[in-house]
Amino acid sequence: MSKYYLNYLDELESEAIYILREVWAQFENPVILFSGGKDSILVTHLAKKAFYPSKIPFALMHVDTGHNFPETIQFRNDLVEKLGVKLIVGSVQDSIDQGRVAEEKGKNATRNALQITTLLDAIETNKVDCAIGGGRRDEEKARAKERFFSHRDDFGQWDPKNQRPELWNLLNGKHFEGEHFRAFPISNWTEMDVWNYIKRENISIPSLYYAHEREVVFRSNSWIPVSEYLKLEEGEKVEKKKIRFRTLGDITITGGIESDADTLEKIALEVSAMRKTERGDRSDDKRSETAMEDRKKQGYF
Amino acid sequence: MEINNNQLLRFTTAGSVDDGKSTLIGRLLFDSKSIFEDQLESVSNTSAKKGHDGVDLALFTDGLKDEREQGITIDVAYRYFTTPKRKFIIADTPGHIQYTRNMVTGASTANAAVILIDARHGVIEQTKRHSFIASLLNIPHLIVCINKMDLVDYSEEVYNNIIGQFEEFSSKLLMKDVRFIPISALLGDNVVNRSKNMDWYQEGTLLSTLEKLHISSDINKIDARFAVQTVLRPQNEDFRDYRGYAGRIASGIYRVGDEVAVLPSGFQSKIKSINAGEKEVKEAYAPMSVSITLEDDIDVSRGNMIVKQNNQPEQEQEFDVMLCWLNNDPIKPRAKYTIMHTSNEERAMVKEVVYKMNINTFERDSEDATLEMNDIARVKIRTTRRLMLDSYRDNRNTGSIILIDENTNETVAAGMII
Numbered sequence: 089m090s091k092y093y094l095n096y097l098d099e100l101e102s103e104a105i106y107i108l109r110e111v112w113a114q115f116e117n118p119v120i121l122f123s124g125g126k127d128s129i130l131v132t133h134l135a136k137k138a139f140y141p142s143k144i145p146f147a148l149m150h151v152d153t154g155h156n157f158p159e160t161i162q163f164r165n166d167l168v169e170k171l172g173v174k175l176i177v178g179s180v181q182d183s184i185d186q187g188r189v190a191e192e193k194g195k196n197a198t199r200n201a202l203q204i205t206t207l208l209d210a211i212e213t214n215k216v217d218c219a220i221g222g223g224r225r226d227e228e229k230a231r232a233k234e235r236f237f238s239h240r241d242d243f244g245q246w247d248p249k250n251q252r253p254e255l256w257n258l259l260n261g262k263h264f265e266g267e268h269f270r271a272f273p274i275s276n277w278t279e280m281d282v283w284n285y286i287k288r289e290n291i292s293i294p295s296l297y298y299a300h301e302r303e304v305v306f307r308s309n310s311w312i313p314v315s316e317y318l319k320l321e322e323g324e325k326v327e328k329k330k331i332r333f334r335t336l337g338d339i340t341i342t343g344g345i346e347s348d349a350d351t352l353e354k355i356a357l358e359v360s361a362m363r364k365t366e367r368g369d370r371s372d373d374k375r376s377e378t379a380m381e382d383r384k385k386q387g388y389f
Numbered sequence: 390m391e392i393n394n395n396q397l398l399r400f401t402t403a404g405s406v407d408d409g410k411s412t413l414i415g416r417l418l419f420d421s422k423s424i425f426e427d428q429l430e431s432v433s434n435t436s437a438k439k440g441h442d443g444v445d446l447a448l449f450t451d452g453l454k455d456e457r458e459q460g461i462t463i464d465v466a467y468r469y470f471t472t473p474k475r476k477f478i479i480a481d482t483p484g485h486i487q488y489t490r491n492m493v494t495g496a497s498t499a500n501a502a503v504i505l506i507d508a509r510h511g512v513i514e515q516t517k518r519h520s521f522i523a524s525l526l527n528i529p530h531l532i533v534c535i536n537k538m539d540l541v542d543y544s545e546e547v548y549n550n551i552i553g554q555f556e557e558f559s560s561k562l563l564m565k566d567v568r569f570i571p572i573s574a575l576l577g578d579n580v581v582n583r584s585k586n587m588d589w590y591q592e593g594t595l596l597s598t599l600e601k602l603h604i605s606s607d608i609n610k611i612d613a614r615f616a617v618q619t620v621l622r623p624q625n626e627d628f629r630d631y632r633g634y635a636g637r638i639a640s641g642i643y644r645v646g647d648e649v650a651v652l653p654s655g656f657q658s659k660i661k662s663i664n665a666g667e668k669e670v671k672e673a674y675a676p677m678s679v680s681i682t683l684e685d686d687i688d689v690s691r692g693n694m695i696v697k698q699n700n701q702p703e704q705e706q707e708f709d710v711m712l713c714w715l716n717n718d719p720i721k722p723r724a725k726y727t728i729m730h731t732s733n734e735e736r737a738m739v740k741e742v743v744y745k746m747n748i749n750t751f752e753r754d755s756e757d758a759t760l761e762m763n764d765i766a767r768v769k770i771r772t773t774r775r776l777m778l779d780s781y782r783d784n785r786n787t788g789s790i791i792l793i794d795e796n797t798n799e800t801v802a803a804g805m806i807i
Contacts, residue, residue, distance in 0.1 A: 092642060092674045093605035096397035096476040105666075105678035106637040109618040113691055113732070137666035138678070141631060142623040225467045232466045251464060252800045253490055253715050255497040256789045257637070258729045262798035276478055278469045365425045 097285050104131075104273035105138040106257065107236050111218050111271045112138075112145055114261035118218035118271070119176060121207075121389060122148040124160035125336040126293050127222030129167075130282055131273060133291050135220075136171070146220065147174035151207045153199040153338045154181040155317050160336060163294040178210030198341045204387050208244040211268055218261065218269040221389050226278045227366070230381035234272055242266035244387035270389075279334075279366050283359050287352040297355065299332040299347045310343025334359075334366040398604060401480040401495035401528070404505030405515035409536045413505065413574035413595075414468060414481055415446025420581035421596065423470035424449060446574075465495045474600040488515075489748070489763035490715045492522050493803055497789070500604045501530040503595070508541045508571075512554040514749045520555075521748045524562040525711060525765070525805065527782060529607040531567045532598060539573040543586040561751055563782075566602075570595050608675050612779065613641025614702065614787045615695040616731035621680055633664065633680035634689055636732065639786035641697075643681065644672040651687060652694045652777050653704060658685040675786075692733040694777045702787060704775040709743065710790065710804035711781075712760070712768045718794070718801070720760035726792040726801065728772055735772045737792065743767040760802075767807070781805035 094102065108131075111118050120135060122128045135144045148168060168175045180199050183189045183206045192198060211219060225232045233248050237259045240246060252260055261269055274282070286293060304311035305324045311331050312318065317340050320326070331344035332355070349355045380388075404410035418424050428449065436445040468479040480495030482488075496502060502523040506516055523531055533555060541547045548571045559567065570579055571590050578584030581596045593601065621633035643649075647660045661682045663673050673679045681695060689695070696702065714720060720739060728737035744753040745766040760766055770790075781788030792802040 092610060093396060093608075094676065095394040099397045099676065102637060102676055102678040106618070109635050109678070110732075113619045138635070139621060140664065140667050140680075141625070141628045141633075142621050143625075226469045229466075232468065233464050248464065253494045253803070254800075255494055255791060255803045257498075257786060258789065258791045260729065260791065260793055260798070260800045262727070262793060264798065276467070276469075278471070278476075280471065281476070362425070365427055 097281065097288065100274070100277055100281060101134065101137070101285070103276065104134045107259070107271060107273040108135050108138040108220070110237075110259050110261070111220060111273075114259070115218040115269070117214070117216055118220060119147045119149040119214070119216050120144075120220045121222070122150050122164065123222075123336065123389075124150070124157075124164045124294060125222070126282060126286065126297060127224065127274065129291060129293055130277075130286065131220060131222045132167070132171070133289065134273060144171055144173050147176050147214075149176040149178065149210060149214070149216070149219065151178045151203050151210065152180060153203060154179065155199055155315070155338045155340050157294070157296055157313075157336065157339050157342075159294050159296050176210060176214055178206045180206045182206075183209065198338060200338055200341060201383060201388075203389075204244075204383065207389070208387050211244065216268060217263065218271055220271045220273065222274055223270075223272045223389060224277050224279075224282075225275050228380045230378070230384050234275060236272055236275055237261050238270045238272065239263065240268050240270060240387065244268070246385050246387070248381070248385070280356075280359055283352070283356045287356050290352070294336065296333045296336055299330050299350045299354075301328055301330055302344070303327070304329050304331060304344060308343070310345065312341075312343050313339060315339045395475050396604060397476045397478065398501065398599060398602065399478045399480065399499050400501040400503055400599065401482060401492070401499040402503045402505070403482060403492055403519035403523070404536075405507075405513065408505040408507050409574045410481075410505050411447035411449075413503075413534065413536065413572070413580065414479060415449040416574045416577055416580045417479075417596065418449055418468065418470055419446055420577060421470050421472055465491050472596065472600060477599065488518070489522065489713060489765065492519065493526060493713050493715070496522060496526040496528055497785075497803070499526075499528050500607055501532060501599065501602055502528045503532045503534055505534050505536050506551055506555075508535050508537045508547055508551065511551045512558065516555070517558055517751070518748050520559055520562060520564075521746075521751065524559075524564050527563075527785060527805075529565060529604070530602050531564055532595065533567065533569045534574075534595060535569065535571045536574055538571045538578060538584075538587065539576050543571075543578075543584075545587070545589040548590075558751075568592070568598060570598065609640035609784050610642060610674070611640075612700055612702075612784060613643055613647075613697045614639040614731075614779070614784065615643065615681065616733070616787075617689060617691055617693045617695065618732045619691055620689065631682065632686070632689075633682050634693075634695065635678075635680040637678045638673060638675040639731065640675045640784050641700075642672060642674040643679075648698045649683070649695050650698045650701065651683075651689050652696060652701065653775060654688070654693070656685070656687045657698060658683040658687060660684075692731075694731065696777075702777045702779045705778055706773075706775045707740070707769065707771045708776075708778060709807040710768055710770050711746075711807060712739070712766055712792075712802050712804045714760040714762055714764045714766075714802050716794065716799055716801035717762055718797075719762075720802075722758070725795065727795055728770070728776075728790055728792055730776050730778070730790045731787055733776060735774050735776065737770050737772045739768050739792075740771050741769040743769060768804075770804070778806050780807060
């Protein structure tokens, strides 16, 4: 075999860098949607490579539910300082205070769906014409249909049945005033690819991904962290467990798994043996068969 | 799993309704242990709700709400699985509505196409259509799976007859590497595991064939082509004079010291440095994303192409293209469209429809000048300025174009330069 071929991680990296550079070339004011989770950290890392030795030419935009892991916010602030990029925060709390959205009521109330309004408001007020996300097609069946360049109408909505065909490497980012795009440079990565790459590149990620001792409550088949926002229900008891998180979202809905994986090697090994998808521990996706599709159509990440 | 040098193989699947395409993909995912417990549980529940016995493998590829309700696939969906030998990306394209549009989309980046034939029906119109598109899109490897062998008593004769039918019509198509595999997606014969019912078949299963396809020579290594996406000019002390031309190598190999020309200006220079991310490298090749600096300070911008002085593409303003129409609105005669080609963008006009292909009979119709959704035709295109072109047969990346309607911004056509 000739030596002039790329292995799969290098090919995925090259594809992602190509897409990030296309975003920069085709849009006026793109941002990276940054949640503090591993996928948006990976996208930021790839952006650093794509524009080296220049600085990352995108601001990071964080949609803050107000229900954060403190570790995530610390990590975000450190990274922004290190990279010298601008941070834009869209606050769900502000949206609530302004009466733009109302808190959900009931037992499983979360601020997950409320993020849509905050996100679309932040996109509009900051005149963002392309929001780069860390969404992957292997995550969820609605996401499997996403394009690299995904059009959003002037209400921020996604029309999955009427998407622009995307052929070869030719990405069409043309849009009218008021419309915007979402770009997904790591569409073709799986959870395993992400971990293998993080391990290979030794990318720093929030401590929450590593196994650590934490006070938790067992709810809907996973360990929900105790926080000031968590309301204990009858029969639930607080326990101390060694856990880690496979995904990071709103602290009220992100469940951890019991684990001893405290290094990137151990995490990658553990993930390769996993028998459940990573979003299996996210109660936002468990609400219905089409929970993600419904949210995405309205403008969710 | 250790990080390794495994390659990535992209393939597309095509079959008509009820050929068992979704079942095949479900079987590949299931038998290669790429299905997770919660996915299995969800599919088992749905299977039970629908009154199926056991797990309906086809449900693993269900996507959008409408697709589940109507039991159809509307749009290309991408699936992923990994074996110890390779990582795979499946572009799962629907068999019926908008078949050409979706199959062309899925095929455009594929290393291989898997075409399904129902053993009971043999080669039908859709088989010819799918094979034609695979050949048109120059997919390097074609794997024809004769499915539902369990329903024809695993008969070698039936299998050989279908191969005969296939070879008869496909002799008119340009295809380099065609293989045939008798399978039963439903029961798993020869998909991942070798069939116990077909001793007469000694070649590999579908998965082992996909694992062994030789794909590293599919990329053109001879003609070096590098389209500039953007120019990197860092505003910091350490790199004050750095002017890096960023892009993804479309084909060929570039080395520091190479004598290059920048098109369309034709200015000549030498490669001073190549960067892959933070790392400086001595040589780089397709499909790497790199940034290149030149010895001389010349004007280079997005859309320009850096090539070797002794190997240059054609520069044309008028050229012939096999065009697939992808939009509900038919072509507007002599209307202006935006053409995208590599990182270049110009305005273009379809001057003439030379002939339209009947993709069921492979006959050419030079009377009909209309182009509607799913039509394929040879056309003459004229652009406002010259483009740096290769033929699609030689180079998928520099031989492909799309047309965009300036009124709607939609991608309305995809073309392969002849």
